[in-house]
Amino acid sequence: MMAEHDTDILIVGGGINGAGIARDAAGRGLSVTLCEQDDLAGHTSSASTKLIHGGLRYLEQYEFRLVAKALAEREVVMRLAPHISWPLLFVLPHESHLRPAWMIRLGLLLYDSLGAGHRTLADSRAVDLRSHVSGVPLKSMYARGFVYSDGWVQDARLVVLNAMDARRLGADVRVRTRCVSARVEDGMWQARLLGADGQARLCRAKVLVNACGPWAGRFLGDVLSCDRHPRVRLVKGSHIVLPRVFEHNHAYIFQQPDRRIVFAIPYEDDYTLVGTTDLDYTGDPANVVIGTDEVRYLCDAVNRYFRTPVQPADVAWSYSGVRPLLDEDGNASAVSRDYRITLDHKQGAPLLSIFGGKITTYRRLAEEAVDHLAEVLQPERAAWTADGDPLPGGDFADAERLLAAWSQRWPWLPSALARRWLRHYGTCTETLLGEARAVGDLGEHFGADLYQLELDYLIRAEWARSGDDVLWRRTKLGLRLSSGQRNQVQAYVARMVPLLVDATAQAAGARSA
Template identity: 50%
Template sequence: MDNETVHDVFVIGGGINGCGIARDAVGRGYSVMLAEMNDLASGTSSGSTKLIHGGLRYLEHYEFRLVREALMEREVLWRNAPHIIWPMRFVLPFFKGGPRPAWMLRLGLFLYDHIGGRKLLPPTRTLDMTRDAAKKPLKALFTKAFEYSDGWVNDARLVVLNARDAADRGAIIRTRTKVVSARREGSLWLVTLQGPDGSAQLVKALLLINAAGPWVDHVLSEAVGNSGVHNVRLVQGSHIVVRRKFDDPRAYFFQNTDGRIIFAIPYEEDFTLIGTTDRDFDGDPRKVEITEAETNYLCAAASEYFAEPVRREDIVWTYSAVRPLFDDGASKAQEATRDYVLKPEGKPGQPQIINAFGGKITTYRRLAESMLELIEARLGARGKPWTETAPLPGGDFPATAFDAEVSKLKSSYPFLGAGMARRLTRLYGTRARTLLGRSGSLGDLGRHFGADLYEAEVRYLVEHEWARTADDILWRRTKRGLVLKPEEAAALADYLDQNGSDGRRAAAE
């Protein structure tokens, strides 16, 4: 890349907000470059509870605008990415003496059904738990429940697909590339980058977007030089994954006696995901991991509902992430706003930086649209909003036709088992055909790494989705890390060390 090239927009951060902003901006005609210091979705954006939801509990804190916007986005996102986003029904067991009375739950669910433009998702209903199958894994004391709609998302893939679409439209995406400094010179930003090999590069841009998530204040203080800033409240959320606790496709919403809530969600076919926690965090976000107290809390809270307790020895995996919430002075971590705040900085006549604070994965597309309004005010309008009706890569089929899409893939590649065809469609949608190419047998997919992971998929992820390490593939692009043996994961790491370089260059372009 020529050092004299001037980008309209330079985005710092390869999480959901950064990639969503880059995609929207390049689609409107701006020249865009994005730098992420680690892998895409390596921080907050892969550590969520995997929900596309309005946030029922946010109604308690009167965040009606946020809830309405999020509810309206559920079907928009499902329509544009039906391979990685799909509807899910949630069962909210009720018991007398619980933290919220029945009238409050009914009112909240009534609002949930009616303020968000719901069209395809079914409405709330009341369950008689003495007759409904949802009672099976729960304790006998739960005789009534409410069932409502929300959505599920493969969060890390949502990030990668936004980056892939941005790159397909002309954006430059650089992973493992750190912004060392950013200084103003005349009408431009001069941004110094450090690449994965340690080499330095100078990039010029008209406008800087700080979407660095938990590191957003760090970027301002260390890279830009605005010392003493404090805009975000870091809140840790942790999850545990256990062997499947129930066969029902519905998820559970559990109210805890301390007023907090957790979810128990069907996960990756054979597992149950339980979380999340909310605790203030003051360490290095790169080193966040579940604490003993959080593990005990999640096991105990879930065991209050399940007839068979959740024990520490049941846990097969844990993950934690730090949420960079805008610091609104809330007294408790779980009460801090999940809404986003966009703040421009810069004196008149200077190149500006626009900072993105907070937000939730459900509203990332709307955050990007709001950011584009600020970009247009500074650089001039280039194009109209467009992402509401634009499918993400692989999502170009009807939202309600996922099973039909699986059948089409199985018909085109009859050697695929039903489970593998479904998994590939869930991850790649119509682009599974690009991955499989002209393969006529499993043998044509190359080396077998374990479970149903083959070389063809690994190479696709390296060449098209910026994957470089075994962790990128096993824990972010796919979740095959849950089923591969340690020696199989090690063999994949060795393979990538020996064969990944050509594909890495291709994906970066």
């Protein structure tokens, strides 16, 4: 057993909520330890539809407060992370037998007005699909449509950037580290953390935060032995990725006969992302996979609208996640995406738990969570993240101007690679490149535009510990590499993690000394 260390807050869970709380709390001068049993964003937070949006469909469920809150946060996220988020125009083809045109127009006007005062995006409008570019791939029966604005974000990268900023502010972030037990002694939480190296470490914390997402209820029951706690309803959402179905940059929102909606979104330049499903789930969230019925459902959704049909065999990749929602009766797609924060002192020391939520409102949730703890912990600083500095790499105003500056500074850097790095790392690209002065300095080439230098950066700076961490979360280059190339990446990361992680830890220790 390793020696114990003290912290103000121990956060269990490295998804978007845990990382957001860590950043907020560390920025208020509190000492923070975050542990995640797998990879940052390893589960639900990397399995979203990648949207930062108010949730147009929630208007039918009268979730006006949630929609308004999310629309305000949509603007904040795009300001904090301009490199990994951007506006996106959505096209809604009209089908009179599902919803009358006046109802859709009224809903979009309400959507616009709920975002008034925060919105920098374009207002909604009606379009003639017979002449609009978005009508070209659609079946001829769709003559009328509506266009509105929302935002897109690289979800897993949003989690990693929050964790990076938390670390910059002093937080101790530990991946592949599981909280196996926790109890209160002398008014402090005594937690046992088990790392990937098999070493157990003791952590003493004034406050314990349960940000375990789909495991929130299980953590309370199995690890903390809490007999009574809010129930979490697990809802499975699956997506498919197809070779590009349409050529333009608009996205689509499709109404289904069951009154659900499905998105079709331009994805990674050469693909189309289609999702999502909503199914109640009772298994282990770590083992969730798409079902054949879900693949068919999403293909049918595409075929209902587009001229060129797709088949399950066309699917290039798929992913599934389990959303932890507030437990309510009724259809899974109608369950509220709002969140609940509970603060319990019954254990003898504060226990804060997060239930529900959506990626768009993560910053607001984190701010409220730390506000709940202010009386106990007396932070040095008030809430700050709404108007604070951008996330790492987001300190620029104009992407095209930055790319032009890079082409002058690094004329040897391939333009496609520079653009991808801008959309992943922003100004942190300078750190990634280090002393590189030519393509040859990027090291071994693994395929597509993935080089050794980028892999080393992700291991040192972004907690990548496996090939999947790189290929499916930090980037989506798994789509572009063969199985053999993916295996080479996996082998390289496995070989280099012990070397680079130890070297980084030693360098950090030397700096602190």
